[in-house]
Amino acid sequence: MIGFLFPEVCNQQxxxxxxxxxxxxxxxxxVVGGELPTGLAGLVVGDVSEQGSAVLESLLANHWLIxxxxxxxxxxxxxxxxxIISKIIGVKHFIGSQKSQYVNTEFQDxxxxxxxxxRYDLDNLIVESLVGEGRLINCALLGPVGIVNPWFEKYCxxxxxxxxxxxxxxxxxxxxD
Amino acid sequence: MRTIIALAVGRAVRKLxxxxxxxxxxxxxxxxxxxxxxxxxxxxxxxxxxxxxxxxGSSGKSSTTKFLVQILQEQGLQVFxxxxxxxxKQGLFSAVLQGGRGLALPKADIxxxxxxxxxxxxxxxxxxxxxxxxxxxMDEQLDRFIDSEYVLNSLQGLAxxxxxxxxxxxxxxxxxxxxxxxxxxxxDETLVNNEAAPRYAFSVAKPISxxxxxxxxVTPFSLETDSRKxxxxxPDRGLHMVLNFAAxxxxxxxxxxxxxxxxxxxxxxxxxxxxxxxSLENINGVESRILLVQNRESFRxxxxxxxxxxxxxxxxxxDVKDPSWLWGVDFNGLRPVDILTGHHAIxxxxxxxxxxxxxxTLVSDFDEALQSFIELEKPVSGERIFMVTADTFRRMKRSxxxxx
Numbered sequence: 372m373i374g375f376l377f378p379e380v381c382n383q384q385x386x387x388x389x390x391x392x393x394x395x396x397x398x399x400x401x402v403v404g405g406e407l408p409t410g411l412a413g414l415v416v417g418d419v420s421e422q423g424s425a426v427l428e429s430l431l432a433n434h435w436l437i438x439x440x441x442x443x444x445x446x447x448x449x450x451x452x453x454x455i456i457s458k459i460i461g462v463k464h465f466i467g468s469q470k471s472q473y474v475n476t477e478f479q480d481x482x483x484x485x486x487x488x489x490r491y492d493l494d495n496l497i498v499e500s501l502v503g504e505g506r507l508i509n510c511a512l513l514g515p516v517g518i519v520n521p522w523f524e525k526y527c528x529x530x531x532x533x534x535x536x537x538x539x540x541x542x543x544x545x546x547x548d
Numbered sequence: 549m550r551t552i553i554a555l556a557v558g559r560a561v562r563k564l565x566x567x568x569x570x571x572x573x574x575x576x577x578x579x580x581x582x583x584x585x586x587x588x589x590x591x592x593x594x595x596x597x598x599x600x601x602x603x604x605g606s607s608g609k610s611s612t613t614k615f616l617v618q619i620l621q622e623q624g625l626q627v628f629x630x631x632x633x634x635x636x637k638q639g640l641f642s643a644v645l646q647g648g649r650g651l652a653l654p655k656a657d658i659x660x661x662x663x664x665x666x667x668x669x670x671x672x673x674x675x676x677x678x679x680x681x682x683x684x685x686m687d688e689q690l691d692r693f694i695d696s697e698y699v700l701n702s703l704q705g706l707a708x709x710x711x712x713x714x715x716x717x718x719x720x721x722x723x724x725x726x727x728x729x730x731x732x733x734x735x736d737e738t739l740v741n742n743e744a745a746p747r748y749a750f751s752v753a754k755p756i757s758x759x760x761x762x763x764x765x766v767t768p769f770s771l772e773t774d775s776r777k778x779x780x781x782x783p784d785r786g787l788h789m790v791l792n793f794a795a796x797x798x799x800x801x802x803x804x805x806x807x808x809x810x811x812x813x814x815x816x817x818x819x820x821x822x823x824x825x826x827s828l829e830n831i832n833g834v835e836s837r838i839l840l841v842q843n844r845e846s847f848r849x850x851x852x853x854x855x856x857x858x859x860x861x862x863x864x865x866x867d868v869k870d871p872s873w874l875w876g877v878d879f880n881g882l883r884p885v886d887i888l889t890g891h892h893a894i895x896x897x898x899x900x901x902x903x904x905x906x907x908x909t910l911v912s913d914f915d916e917a918l919q920s921f922i923e924l925e926k927p928v929s930g931e932r933i934f935m936v937t938a939d940t941f942r943r944m945k946r947s948x949x950x951x952x
Contacts, residue, residue, distance in 0.1 A: 380750065384690060388875025391902040420687070421695045423750050471691045471870075486870040488690055513872040518898060533901075541894040 373528060374403035374414045376436070380426050384488065386417025386449050386514035396532035407435040411444065413528040418450030418489075418513060428455050441503030447527050449516070450489055453498075453509030462500035464509055467492035474512065475546040483520045484542035485512030554585035555653070558645040575634075578642030589637075590675060591653065592644045596628060598658035600675055601799060604668040604706060605683030605716070606699060606749075607846055608792045609635065610822040612683055613662040615796035615815075620658065622815040623804050628656035632822050633938075635662045637671055658803070666693065669705030680710040681799050683792070685721040687749045687876075688843035691869040696721065696749035714798045716791070717756030719748040733761035733771075733798040735791065744787040744852050747845055761798040766790055769816070771797055780813045785826050788849050793819070823950075824941050826853055831948060832922040836932040840941055847877045850935060857883050858930025861921040862907075863890035863914065865939025871895040879903035886924065889917035890940050914940065915947050922948075 378387045390400045401408060414436065419427050431437070437460055440446055448456045457464035471488045478497040487496065491511040498509045508527055510516055517524040518535065519542050525531055558581030565576060581588050593600045603613045610632040617627045630643035640661060647654030663672050672680070685699045693699055700721050707713045707727045715722045717732030718740050734756065735745055762772050769782040771794055782793060793816070801807055821827050824840045839850040854860065862885045864874070871892045880903045888897060888907040897907045911917035924932075936944055944950070 382876060383687065384870070384872040385875030388877075388899060388902060391878075391880075392875075392898070395902050395904060420750050421697045422752055426752060469694060471694065473870075486691070486872055488694065488870065513870070515872055515875050515895070518875075518902075535898055537894050538898050541892075 372399040372401055372408070372410045372412055373530075374401055374408060374411050376403055376414055376416045377427065377430060378402055378417065380423045380430070381417035381419050381449075381452055383418035383420050383423065383450060384513045386415065389415060389514055389517055392518050392532065393530070398530050398532065405430075405434070407439065411439070414439075414444060414446045416446060416448040416452040416456065419452050419455070424451050424455055427452060428459070431456065431459055440505035440507060443504040445506045445508065445527060447508045447510060447517070449510055449512075449514055450487075453507075453511070456507060457500070457509055460502055460507065462502060462507060463498070465492035465495035465498065466490050473542070473546045475543070476512070478523070479526060481522055483512060483516065483523050484539060484546055485516045485519055487511045488513065550585040551588060551591055551653070552651050554581040554588050555645065555648070555651050557581065557584060558641070559650075562642070562645050575638035575642065577645050578638035578640070581645055582637060582641045588644055589640045592628070592647075593659045593675065595653055596656050596659050598625070598803065599678030600659045600661070601679045601681065601803065602661055602663050602668070602672045602675070602677045602706060602710070603681040603683065604663045604665050604672060604703060606665055606686035606688045606696075607746075607842065608683040608788065608795070609662045609665075611789060611792040611825055612681060612795045613660055614822050615793050615819065616681070616799050617660050618819065619796055619800045619812060619815045620660065620803070622811045623800065623808060624811075625657040625804070626655070628654050628659040628661075630661045632662065635664045636667050640671070665699050665702055667702075669702040672706045673709040675709075677706070677710045679712045679714065679799060679802055680706050681795055682707065682713065682715040682722055682725065683795060684716050684719045684746060685749050686746075686843055686845050687873075688845075689869070690873070699749075712802055714761075714795060714802060716795065717759045718745070718791075720751035720753040720755045721749055723753050723756045731760040731798065731802070732756045733791075733794050734759050734763065735787075736762050736764040739763060739766065739787070742787060744849065746788050746791065746849065761794060761801075763790060763794050769793070773801070776809075778809060778812065780816045782816050783819055785821055786849060786853055789821070789826065824936075826850070829950060831932075831934075831950070834922075834926050834932050836934060838934045838936065838941070838944075841935055841937055844873050844876045847874075851877070851879065851882060854882065854933050854935065856930050857933040858927035859921070859924055859932045860885050860935065861887050861889075861918070861933065862896065862935045863888075863917070863937065863940035863944070864892040864896045865937045865943070866891045867937050867939040868892050874899045875902075879905045884908050887911055887917050887921045889914050890937070914943055918944060918947055
């Protein structure tokens with residue numbers, strides 16, 4: 372089961388739509404919050420607004436997420452939420468100047484397409500940190516990144532959903548336009 | 549002298565453009581006039597004895613402006629205004645050129661202008677409006693604004709320079725507007741929880757609990773203040789339009805001495821919406837509803853208006869800079885989309901698919917898509933609906949020669 376953390380706060384640009392995508396493709400999902408659910412295979416933390424950043428930071432104080440990463444959980448943190456979680460668990464994160472654009476970045480030697488909106492470093496748009504037995508994948512590319520890039524979804528959560536080559540192509544063109 | 553030259557040259561350019569391009573507006577005359585006389589708009593509004601009203605916010609600006617203009621005109625005032633969406637500098641200057649003749653500035657009692665929320669601080673605030681009407685702050689065009697806090701800051705700047713403010717008290721972000729003269733309108737605590745009532749950008753603040761203008765009934769429309777209760781019939785255009793109307797009534801009550809409620813009822817009975825904002829048009833012999841979707845929340849509200857659709861056309865254009873927000877719209881329960889087109893038809897197809905909604909035909913060529921849709925058999929029951937973004941709405945108007 373893939374969890375979606377605090378959707379009332381972490382849903383700045385369509386992150387929660389990824390939940391629908393997984394569900395329709397037969398992947399079990401669940402909204403999660405203050406209590407650790409059973410059967411959690413991965414966790415998505417959506418992007419947050421400026422005010423949402425402060426709220427998320429306070430919600431994550433003494434939160435199970437921190438210990439669960441240590442125990443082997445994979446967390447895909449989108450946009451600013453990645454910067455907040457990185458700060459809390461003490462792993463390196465990168466902040467650059469304000470950008471709002473389509474991007475094509477390389478991660479694990481493969482291309483990833485998407486859109487960024489915030490203060491990010493173009494050389495470090497996706498940063499994976501190993502924390503104990505788990506992973507924090509800090510991703511500046513917004514919510515639909517796992518849908519636009521099927522291999523990235525497989526890399527993060529070891530799942531495969533419906534074919535959508537035309538969607539990846541659409542983003543490839545948007546980046547090059 | 550600069551003013552006269554700006555008016556003469558601007559109007560000449562306007563005339564010339566209209567010779568070659570029938571109908572559609574253009575920003576060029578306004579731009580030319582603004583270069584010659586940067587204070588043209590300021591000079592025009594300084595002639596209006598009742599001053600300037602600025603309407604701004606993420607959405608609802610055009611409808612609120614149009615409603616307020618109609619109400620004030622019915623009350624006997626001559627109103628200067630700008631056309632819908634001509635709401636940045638060039639649009640305001642073009643409105644001055646359009647509003648008068650020869651070398652004269654427009655004549656009116658009052659100016660009621662819609663202003664883009666990004667320009668509220670930069671253009672609106674220095675004009676020191678008599679009244680500002682703040683509709684809401686939504687998570688909209690984040691590729692442009694970065695964060696809804698930016699919009700709030702711009703509206704806050706406008707409010708600080710305005711003599712009076714009418715603001716949406718249901719929107720928690722607007723509850724913190726710092727102006728001693730702010731008065732709040734909104735739905736009462738029952739209506740605000742209705743699924744068709746607008747939802748606003750995330751905020752840690754709370755909405756206003758004691759509203760100055762409270763809507764406590766929709767049918768008939770009922771607006772209550774400390775001193776009066778207004779009841780009248782409104783055409784059904786959805787709860788968000790009721791809220792826009794309430795904003796306009798609240799503003800009019802602030803502006804007009806000896807306000808005539810009977811005339812308000814006449815305005816309500818004859819209320820005209822903004823073209824494309826839930827408007828019914830005869831297209832190829834079929835009464836069709838046009839729903840303009842501009843952001844996550846307007847999409848959600850318009851989907852509620854599309855429940856009765858028998859045929860559905862959806863076109864997502866280039867104005868959607870980042871299609872990520874489409875993934876924030878819940879399409880569950882929507883009927884199949886007959887024709888899907890536009891620059892972002894492909895991401896839209898997958899978003900619909902993720903909600904279990906079929907896109908029957910995806911057509912990459914917009915004009916071809918439009919033609920195929922209007923040539924469908926007349927719907928037997930239910931409505932023919934066009935759900936379009938700003939870009940595809942413009943293309944649709946041009947292609948079908950529709951005019952407001």
